[in-house]
Amino acid sequence: MKKESMANFFNLSIVYGLGFLFLRGVSFLLLPVYTNLLSTFDAGIVFILYTILAFLNPVFAGGLDSALFKFYHSNKYSREDVVSNSLIFLFGSSFSISLMLMLISQTSIVQFVDVSYNWLFMLSIVLFCDSISARTLVILRLKEKAWYYLFIGLINIISSLFFNVLFIAYYQLSSAGAVYALITTSIVQLITVLPVIINQVQFSRIDFKLYKKMLFFGLPFVPATILFITIGMIDRFFIEAYLGLSEVGIYSAGYKFGSLISIIIIAFNLNWQPYYLKIQNDKNFSINIKKISQIFAVILLYITAFICIFSSNLIQIKVFNISLIGKEFWSSSNIVPWIAFGYFFYGLYVLQALSLYIKNKQNWTPVFWGCGTVVNILLNIVLIPKMGISGAAIATFYSYVLMFLFIKIKNQSWMRLPLLSSVLIFHVCATVCLLALKYIGVSFFAVNIYFIFYTVATVWIIIHIKNSL
Numbered sequence: 001m002k003k004e005s006m007a008n009f010f011n012l013s014i015v016y017g018l019g020f021l022f023l024r025g026v027s028f029l030l031l032p033v034y035t036n037l038l039s040t041f042d043a044g045i046v047f048i049l050y051t052i053l054a055f056l057n058p059v060f061a062g063g064l065d066s067a068l069f070k071f072y073h074s075n076k077y078s079r080e081d082v083v084s085n086s087l088i089f090l091f092g093s094s095f096s097i098s099l100m101l102m103l104i105s106q107t108s109i110v111q112f113v114d115v116s117y118n119w120l121f122m123l124s125i126v127l128f129c130d131s132i133s134a135r136t137l138v139i140l141r142l143k144e145k146a147w148y149y150l151f152i153g154l155i156n157i158i159s160s161l162f163f164n165v166l167f168i169a170y171y172q173l174s175s176a177g178a179v180y181a182l183i184t185t186s187i188v189q190l191i192t193v194l195p196v197i198i199n200q201v202q203f204s205r206i207d208f209k210l211y212k213k214m215l216f217f218g219l220p221f222v223p224a225t226i227l228f229i230t231i232g233m234i235d236r237f238f239i240e241a242y243l244g245l246s247e248v249g250i251y252s253a254g255y256k257f258g259s260l261i262s263i264i265i266i267a268f269n270l271n272w273q274p275y276y277l278k279i280q281n282d283k284n285f286s287i288n289i290k291k292i293s294q295i296f297a298v299i300l301l302y303i304t305a306f307i308c309i310f311s312s313n314l315i316q317i318k319v320f321n322i323s324l325i326g327k328e329f330w331s332s333s334n335i336v337p338w339i340a341f342g343y344f345f346y347g348l349y350v351l352q353a354l355s356l357y358i359k360n361k362q363n364w365t366p367v368f369w370g371c372g373t374v375v376n377i378l379l380n381i382v383l384i385p386k387m388g389i390s391g392a393a394i395a396t397f398y399s400y401v402l403m404f405l406f407i408k409i410k411n412q413s414w415m416r417l418p419l420l421s422s423v424l425i426f427h428v429c430a431t432v433c434l435l436a437l438k439y440i441g442v443s444f445f446a447v448n449i450y451f452i453f454y455t456v457a458t459v460w461i462i463i464h465i466k467n468s469l
Contacts (some may be wrong), residue, residue, distance in 0.1 A: 014267075015146040028256055029157065029261065030164055035253050035326035036173065037168050043329075044245035045175040047252035048113060051233040053123055053182075058225035060094050060131035063218030065138050070357065071214055072142050073277055077207075083139055084205040086214065087197060087208025090135050098128040117176050122183055129186035137195040139200060141270055148196075155192050160185045220362050227369030231376045232259070233397050235392035235394045238380040245389065251389040253325050257315060258339025260391075261304055265347040268296055293351045293419055294465045298427055302458045304344040305431050309438050309451060311336040335393035342397035348419070349404045355415035368406055372399040414420075423461045430454055 071082045091437050101124035110120050133152075140149045163184045167177030272292075279285055307314075312333040315325040318404050325332070349368075356362050376399040384390025386423055411417055434454050437447050 005264045015150050033164050035329045036322055040328050042175045043249035046178045051236050054229045056127055058222055063221035066221045067214035067218035081087035081205045083200050084136045084202045085211045087201050089211050089248040094128050094131040098124040126182050126186045129190040133189045133193050152192050156189050159188045204346050224365035224369045227373045230373045235380050238384050243382050248331050253329040254335040255338050255339050257337040259343055261340050261343035267467055269350050280358050298461050301348045304340045307340045308337040311313050336392035338397045342400045345400040352407045352411055355411050359414050368403050372403040375399050375402050427461050
């Protein structure tokens with residue numbers, strides 16, 4: 001790979017990463033707001049509503065984000081046809097689903113979350129706006145408009161922080177304020193992407209046959225995405241059932257902190273997915289993929305170790321006398337290492353998942369996520385009553401480990417994607433030693449000194465991989 005190409009890949013990943021942090025990672029940045037201005041009970045309500053949103057988002061998308069990636073690079077259809085049909089039919093399907101949810105919201109089902117406002121009606125508005133915005137952002141990625149993507153993300157985070165502080169802190173609306181902020185932010189975001197929509201939609205290009213093909217390609221990703229959300233979110237419902245909403249609030253705060261790793265993974269994948277589809281026929285494909293995979297694995301392991309070592313200190317950091325996470329939520333630091341390393345294995349799964357697209361094995365996606373989900377549910381049922389919220393975190397960790405091992409085994413016959421090398425094994429051993437020092441009770445000073453050497457070793461390994469392949 002040319003050095004310019006490698007540099008461009010990681011530069012774009014950083015830009016997309018910031019954009020994604022501003023767009024979908026804003027809930028991480030809202031942790032100080034939720035955990036300092038809301039009680040553990042009200043925070044639990046907000047996190048449950050976020051969970052419901054997460055489950056419904058893939059239903060609105062219909063797997064067509066993945067289909068858009070696949071068909072955009074097709075030689076049979078023009079890119080204009082693919083983009084127009086994707087957006088036009090999304091408007092129709094999203095409006096229909098939102099209307100259905102609004103009708104359901106008038107029934108007793110809204111009592112599932114016991115609040116004074118009609119939360120499902122409000123979420124249906126958020127879901128409609130977000131589905132259109134999310135599809136438009138995929139189009140920006142395909143067109144490599146990274147800075148526009150980042151701009152929209154910046155608008156999103158500014159409006160989200162402003163409206164949450166306005167409704168929660170100023171108007172004292174508690175959990176309702178968080179929902180009002182969600183609605184307002186989603187509308188602002190949709191307005192921001194309207195120029196792209198107007199420029200891309202051409203009704204003269206409607207092609208039902210093309211849309212049907214895209215739909216059939218994308219449908220297997222819907223259950224897979226829902227299962228992905230299930231692994232990451234269903235534990236909240238088990239915790240609520242066994243331990244109550246206050247424990248959901250505490251657990252969700254720690255989970256959010258530990259899953260910061262997921263922001264890095266998804267940011268990487270925003271550029272990774274279009275990249276490997278674009279170069280799949282290149283003669284240097286294997287070398288390029290191996291180099292990027294190894295570098296990313298090293299960076300991900302380093303950041304995971306950092307979060308595990310310093311999480312209990314980081315969550316107590318105060319800025320203007322406001323903690324990163326409110327004091328009532330500090331006990332959640334115990335679950336952070338389990339969540340962080342769970343997402344580390346999810347990152348390894350993502351590195352192996354390119355075979356699903358390139359070898360057209362997308363029908364296996366629900367199988368991988370289904371296995372992870374079954375293990376997650378069973379472990380939640382067994383461990384939460386015995387270990388509390390720690391049991392839910394352990395269940396998440398083992399679910400992702402299983403998924404990685406499963407796809408790794410299948411890739412031995414589909415598409416060999418070797419990851420380990422001598423320097424990576426050295427890095428893993430160094431990480432294990434670091435964590436051992438932390439958890440056997442060695443002084444914090446000694447751990448810090450070791451971490452400095454660990455950091456230097458990590459930089460050396462990255463440089464070595466970059467220059468050796």
